[in-house]
Structure formats: structure tokens, C-alpha cells
Amino acid sequence: MLRSENLYEILDKYFSQIQKNSYYKREVQKFLMKKYEYSDIEYMQYIIGAKSKDEIPDNEMYWLIDAFNNVFRINMEMKTYFSDKEIVRFSSLKADYLKTDIYPIRISPVIEIAEDQWVTKISIDLLKEFYDNQLIIYNPRTQRQLKQRRRGQDVSYTIDIVSSSVKAIEGLMSKGEFVPNALTLNLNVDDPEVDFDIVGSELILNSGKFDIIDGFHRFRAAINTKIKNPDFQFNFILNIMNFTEDKACQYIEQEDKRNKISKSYLASMDKSSPTNIIIDKLNNTLDSPVRGKIERAHRGEIDRATLFPLLEFILKTKNMNRSQCIKTAVFIINILKIVQENNPDVVFDDTTMPVVLYGSSISKDAYECAEKIESALGKDVPIINSVTNMKVNKIKALFEEV
Numbered sequence: 339m340l341r342s343e344n345l346y347e348i349l350d351k352y353f354s355q356i357q358k359n360s361y362y363k364r365e366v367q368k369f370l371m372k373k374y375e376y377s378d379i380e381y382m383q384y385i386i387g388a389k390s391k392d393e394i395p396d397n398e399m400y401w402l403i404d405a406f407n408n409v410f411r412i413n414m415e416m417k418t419y420f421s422d423k424e425i426v427r428f429s430s431l432k433a434d435y436l437k438t439d440i441y442p443i444r445i446s447p448v449i450e451i452a453e454d455q456w457v458t459k460i461s462i463d464l465l466k467e468f469y470d471n472q473l474i475i476y477n478p479r480t481q482r483q484l485k486q487r488r489r490g491q492d493v494s495y496t497i498d499i500v501s502s503s504v505k506a507i508e509g510l511m512s513k514g515e516f517v518p519n520a521l522t523l524n525l526n527v528d529d530p531e532v533d534f535d536i537v538g539s540e541l542i543l544n545s546g547k548f549d550i551i552d553g554f555h556r557f558r559a560a561i562n563t564k565i566k567n568p569d570f571q572f573n574f575i576l577n578i579m580n581f582t583e584d585k586a587c588q589y590i591e592q593e594d595k596r597n598k599i600s601k602s603y604l605a606s607m608d609k610s611s612p613t614n615i616i617i618d619k620l621n622n623t624l625d626s627p628v629r630g631k632i633e634r635a636h637r638g639e640i641d642r643a644t645l646f647p648l649l650e651f652i653l654k655t656k657n658m659n660r661s662q663c664i665k666t667a668v669f670i671i672n673i674l675k676i677v678q679e680n681n682p683d684v685v686f687d688d689t690t691m692p693v694v695l696y697g698s699s700i701s702k703d704a705y706e707c708a709e710k711i712e713s714a715l716g717k718d719v720p721i722i723n724s725v726t727n728m729k730v731n732k733i734k735a736l737f738e739e740v
Contacts, residue, residue: 340420341392341420345419348406353385356385357385365409373404374434379477379527379547381402383475397428400416400621404416415557444541445542446458452716455580457576458541458576460521461571462574471685474547475527475547476549480583488630499554499558504555507559512566517696518574519556520552520553520574520575523551523578524550524551524579524581525547526549527546527548531543532544534548548578552577562581611656612659614646615664616667619671627686647725648695651683653666653698676704676705677715681710688722688723690715692730696733697712699739714733714737719733
């Protein structure tokens with residue numbers, strides 16, 4: 339098959355029409371189901387962006403062009419894109435042509451949680467096999483709201499993928515640093531038939547497909563990593579449900595009610611972030627006055643989750659490279675040592691560290707910074723338990739008095 343950007347632009351145009359116009363949506367659905375037994379849940383993956391147009395198999399591309407020619411009364415010449423042999427083959431093919439090769443699918447060992455819920459382990463190899471055979475579907479009705487996209491007069495709706503999140507997960511996976519967690523798949527597409535062998539702890543899928551209801555970004559990242567590196571190996575925990583759509587929505591709503599961890603606390607757990615490189619240097623350097631004092635959950639004299647946003651807010655550490663991080667940490671350590679030499683009784687804790695960090699930002703001379711920090715610490719130092727302009731301004735006021 340011959341593909342081109344022009345072809346993709348034409349597809350985008352008619353994908354948009356299908357989303358905007360219920361008549362076209364209905365007619366395309368009827369045509370494809372009647373002629374090719376090709377369900378809308380399949381091609382909607384490309385329309386909403388769950389899969390890219392590059393991933394449309396040649397036979398499905400043929401079916402879509404055939405449908406557009408008939409429904410929209412256009413004339414996309416098949417011979418422009420397909421060989422004579424492909425035209426003969428794809429025109430007589432049905433969407434279930436792979437089913438005899440795929441099923442039954444056997445997954446083991448599996449733990450049964452309820453009669454419609456199981457837990458197992460899945461390798462990236464099996465996950466990629468499911469993906470290649472189009473057994474995992476993104477269902478907008480059980481996921482986050484679609485995002486509107488406008489191109490000129492054309493309006494379309496796509497899934498809300500945070501590409502930066504996918505890339506960040508890919509980066510961790512490629513380095514072997516991603517900690518395995520759970521994907522949740524719901525067996526509720528194409529009339530699934532499933533059996534559970536209690537004796538063999540085996541789940542047997544005889545028909546149907548999975549609707550991914552939790553973990554889509556992780557799933558995409560894992561697939562992307564596997565495509566780039568075929569030797570990549572990884573295992574996920576896999577939750578398998580056989581829920582109705584209503585029960586799947588209830589499950590998602592229930593999961594969303596969990597208490598969320600603050601973003602700053604989560605960020606303080608990312609050991610690869612520039613700010614944490616600085617904190618680790620402060621906490622681990624042998625002659626650092628705060629060595630071993632920085633802990634999470636207020637278990638040390640200095641709380642890591644409180645120190646983290648202070649560094650990012652005051653010293654703008656978020657976008658530093660590694661060399662800048664090390665220099666910043668060494669500079670702060672030098673200031674701490676000077677302050678400690680001048681006043682052996684000084685205590686570095688959650689109350690005094692905001693003053694130290696702010697003082698570190700006012701000059702490139704460690705002695706000048708230390709002198710002003712000592713003067714500021716002699717005043718009534720406010721407690722900074724969260725980072726806001728108003729609270730940091732209270733620290734700033736100490737130095738303005740100096």
C-alpha cells in the first residue's frame with residue numbers, strides 16, 4: 339500500500355465529519371459492518387487518536403476508503419493506494435479473519451477475586467501481542483473526557499493524552515527504572531466469552547476484546563518502548579474485569595475517590611529531578627552541616643517535601659542541569675558551614691532552612707550570604723510550611739530589615 343500525508347489529511351477531513359454529523363457516523367457504521375463486519379469500536383481508535391493513522395492496517399485502510407467513497411460520494415481511486423492483488427484480497431476480507439488464529443487465549447496463573455474479576459501478571463511480549471492483534475481498545479465512555487481540536491472549519495475530538503507523561507514513562511522504562519504497577523483491562527468488547535479453570539488457575543478467552551480502563555499512558559509507553567527496542571522486557575500487574583460498562587464506570591468513579599497525594603510531595607519522590615539531586619548532595623556530603631538530617635514525613639529535622647518546593651521557588655532549580663545542581667548544592671553547603679562556624683549553636687531545621695535558601699539567592703559571595711543569613715536568623719523567623727508568594731515575602735522582609 340502507498341501512504342502519504344495527503345491521504346492522512348483526507349482521512350482527517352472525513353474523520354471530523356463522522357464526529358460532527360450523526361448521519362455520516364451512522365451510515366459509515368452501517369456500511370462497514372454490513373460489508374466487512376468491521377465495528378465502529380475498531381476504527382474509532384484512529385478517529386479519537388488512541389492509535390495513530392500509521393497504525394491502521396492496510397486492509398482496514400482499504401475498508402475506510404471504500405466507506406468514504408460510498409457514504410460521502412467521493413472518488414478516492416483505490417489504484418492510487420493499493421496494488422491489484424491488494425484490492426482483490428481486501429475487498430473480500432472480513433474483520434473476523436484473524437479470530438481463528440487468535441482464540442482461544444489462555445492466561446495463567448490467575449487469581450480469581452470475584453466471578454467477574456481476576457489478577458495476574460502480564461509480560462510486555464503478551465501485551466504487545468494483544469496490541470498487534472487489536473485486542474485492547476480505548477473506550478471514551480469509560481475514560482477521561484475527549485478533547486476538542488479545531489483545524490480551520492473542521493472540529494474533531496481526540497483522547498486527552500499527556501505526551502510528556504508518556505515520554506517520561508518511556509524514559510524510565512528504557513533505563514530499567516520504572517517500578518512495575520497495575521494495568522486494568524475490562525473484557526467488555528465484541529461479545530466476550532470467558533471461562534475460568536479453577537483447578538489450573540487459568541483464564542480462557544474464547545472471544546471478545548479488552549477495554550483499557552486504567553493505565554493507558556503506561557500501556558502506550560510500554561508499547562512504544564518495545565517497538566523501539568524489541569529486546570525490552572517488562573512485567574505489569576494485570577487486573578482483568580468482565581464488567582458491564584456501567585459497572586466499569588462505577589469502578590473508575592470509586593478509584594477516583596482515593597485521597598490524592600500532593601504534587602509537591604510526589605515530586606519530592608522523583609530521585610532523578612534536578613531539585614532532588616541538590617537535596618541528595620546536601621544530605622549525603624560528608625562535611626555538610628545538614629548531612630543525614632533531611633527526611634520525608636518529618637522524620638528528620640528538615641522535611642524533604644517542604645524543602646523541595648522551597649528550592650524550586652527560591653533558587654529556580656527545576657530546570658537546572660546536573661552540573662548546575664552540584665554547584666548550587668556546594669554553594670549552599672559552604673554557606674551553611676560559614677554560618678555554623680560563626681554560631682556553633684545554630685540549628686538547621688524546617689524553620690531556619692527557608693532563611694538559608696533565600697539568603698543563598700541574594701549574592702554569589704558565600705560570606706556575604708552567610709552574614710546576611712546570620713542577621714536574619716537573629717530576628718523573629720516565621721514558620722514556612724507551604725510555599726506561596728505571601729509566605730516567602732515574610733522571609734524576604736527579614737533581609738530587607740537587615
